[in-house]
Amino acid sequence: MTTLLWFRNDLRLSDNSALTAACQASDDVIPVFIFDESPKRSYGAAQRWWLYHSLKSLDASLRKKRVNILFCKGKAEQKLQEIIKKYKVNNLYFNRSFEPDLNQRDQSITKRFSKLGVEVKQFSDYLLIDPDKIKNKSGEYFKVYTPYSRAIFSSVEARKPLPIPKISQKTKVITEEIEAWGLLPTKPDWSVNFEWQPGETHAQNTLVNFLESDLKSYKDDRDRPDFSGTSRLSPYLHFGEISINHVWYAVLQEKYRNPSIEASAEVYLKQLVWREFSYYLLHYFPLLPYKNYRSAFDRFSWESNQACLAAWKSGETGFPIVDAGMRELWQSGYMHNRVRMIVASFLTKDLLIDWREGESWFWDTLVDADLANNAAGWQWVAGSGADAAPYFRIFNPFLQSKKFDPDGVYIRRWLPELKDMPNKYIHNPAESPIDVVGYPKPIIDHGVARKKALALYKGIK
DNA sequence: TGAAATGTTGGGGCG
DNA sequence: ACGCCCCAACATTTC
Numbered sequence A: 001m002t003t004l005l006w007f008r009n010d011l012r013l014s015d016n017s018a019l020t021a022a023c024q025a026s027d028d029v030i031p032v033f034i035f036d037e038s039p040k041r042s043y044g045a046a047q048r049w050w051l052y053h054s055l056k057s058l059d060a061s062l063r064k065k066r067v068n069i070l071f072c073k074g075k076a077e078q079k080l081q082e083i084i085k086k087y088k089v090n091n092l093y094f095n096r097s098f099e100p101d102l103n104q105r106d107q108s109i110t111k112r113f114s115k116l117g118v119e120v121k122q123f124s125d126y127l128l129i130d131p132d133k134i135k136n137k138s139g140e141y142f143k144v145y146t147p148y149s150r151a152i153f154s155s156v157e158a159r160k161p162l163p164i165p166k167i168s169q170k171t172k173v174i175t176e177e178i179e180a181w182g183l184l185p186t187k188p189d190w191s192v193n194f195e196w197q198p199g200e201t202h203a204q205n206t207l208v209n210f211l212e213s214d215l216k217s218y219k220d221d222r223d224r225p226d227f228s229g230t231s232r233l234s235p236y237l238h239f240g241e242i243s244i245n246h247v248w249y250a251v252l253q254e255k256y257r258n259p260s261i262e263a264s265a266e267v268y269l270k271q272l273v274w275r276e277f278s279y280y281l282l283h284y285f286p287l288l289p290y291k292n293y294r295s296a297f298d299r300f301s302w303e304s305n306q307a308c309l310a311a312w313k314s315g316e317t318g319f320p321i322v323d324a325g326m327r328e329l330w331q332s333g334y335m336h337n338r339v340r341m342i343v344a345s346f347l348t349k350d351l352l353i354d355w356r357e358g359e360s361w362f363w364d365t366l367v368d369a370d371l372a373n374n375a376a377g378w379q380w381v382a383g384s385g386a387d388a389a390p391y392f393r394i395f396n397p398f399l400q401s402k403k404f405d406p407d408g409v410y411i412r413r414w415l416p417e418l419k420d421m422p423n424k425y426i427h428n429p430a431e432s433p434i435d436v437v438g439y440p441k442p443i444i445d446h447g448v449a450r451k452k453a454l455a456l457y458k459g460i461k
Numbered sequence B: 001t002g003a004a005a006t007g008t009t010g011g012g013g014c015g
Numbered sequence C: 001a002c003g004c005c006c007c008a009a010c011a012t013t014t015c
Helices: A017-025 A045-064 A076-086 A100-115 A145-155 A200-219 A234-238 A244-258 A259-284 A295-297 A306-314 A322-334 A337-350 A354-363 A371-382 A397-404 A409-414 A446-457
Strands: A002-007 A027-035 A071-073 A091-097 A119-123
Touching: A002 A017, A002 A076, A017 A027, A017 A091, A027 A045, A027 A076, A027 A322, A045 A200, A045 A354, A071 A076, A076 A100, A100 A119, A145 A259, A145 A295, A145 A306, A200 A244, A200 A259, A244 A259, A259 A371, A259 A397, A306 A322, A306 A337, A306 A371, A322 A354, A322 A397, A322 A409, A337 A354, A337 A446, A354 A371
Parallel strands: A002 A027, A002 A091, A027 A071, A091 A119
Antiparallel strands: none
């Protein structure tokens, strides 16, 4: 009895439903990972970097258990067909994807191989609760976050994470080398300053560190990019190096153990529910990454200013908080959440550039780029999303900067050319009497841009 | 998970 | 003592 365990965005051994079931069903488990670039939304560049290291880590953990993972590159349907035939596979087990295109593909795969006599089993542990299980009182799906989150909080039942199962493999598998997949950047190697450590072990360490130190002040510190107040679990959750159930369960345990952190724990769990809500919306509106959720926004005519878009991408807008964020993104593959909102507001409401431009840049540069979260986040800021920020909520980059990076610590970390700028001018060096060398003047006047945006947004109401 | 514009209040300076 | 004005400080409304 040979069982194929198809790894996807669940690159972990613990608390993995499909893996656990596969190991119970069979004493000959072949783990497989298929690098498939054919779906419409394939991996962004930063994700590929992460994927490489994550697969290396998974491979090493399995080897310690005398199990070889089968790596192959190609179209999933075709590769599975080859593998099933070659290794005389009886069962195919995997965890569901909630990306609509992948889910559709998976359903057709299930049908196809079931017909051929393979037992195909799908499991669900990428979300707390499957989107089709949560509806409001009138049987519709929720379109507003707060009532949705109440429904989640009252129905989620986190369970103790499943242990790493005993896994055994009899079949000798011959794998491809993932070095040949070209996952890592070469010239230029923009990943040189990445400080991330992909892999299941680091995912768990990150969680434990967060629970021990930053969770208690999360409520107050999470919006401060100059602090290390966030969990930094997003890429691990995206690739499934840790399960959402594991994180939820661990935070609850910590809350029971130490009731004084309750308020912060609730605020953090609500953030996890935003992730859940993003997938929920994507489930009911599969075009979320491509199409305005609120169709009134289809009438909005975005500006296509290539010079401004380029300045935004490279962090040369002359607005320090925006530029610091964009350079953090480029240099580290990540950006603090508060700053994501600021740079997104700046792109869509100051520069009047289509949110899809921002979405696509984030997709390519974020190690935690995630179809649902990225799309929902951008539409939220742009105002086109479900339960989105209203069009008139326009961030003032200088005020946001003063409020959330009061001493300019975050700005100076990413903009070394401003390291000697006094605090008084760090948020807006253009006001400084000192001539700044190597830092651009603001590419637009925020006050003017704001008025223009308000007028335009009003027009589509 | 805003910010700006506008309105209101109340203390203090001053004639 | 009183009215008047100024203007923070805070509150409300508007975009």
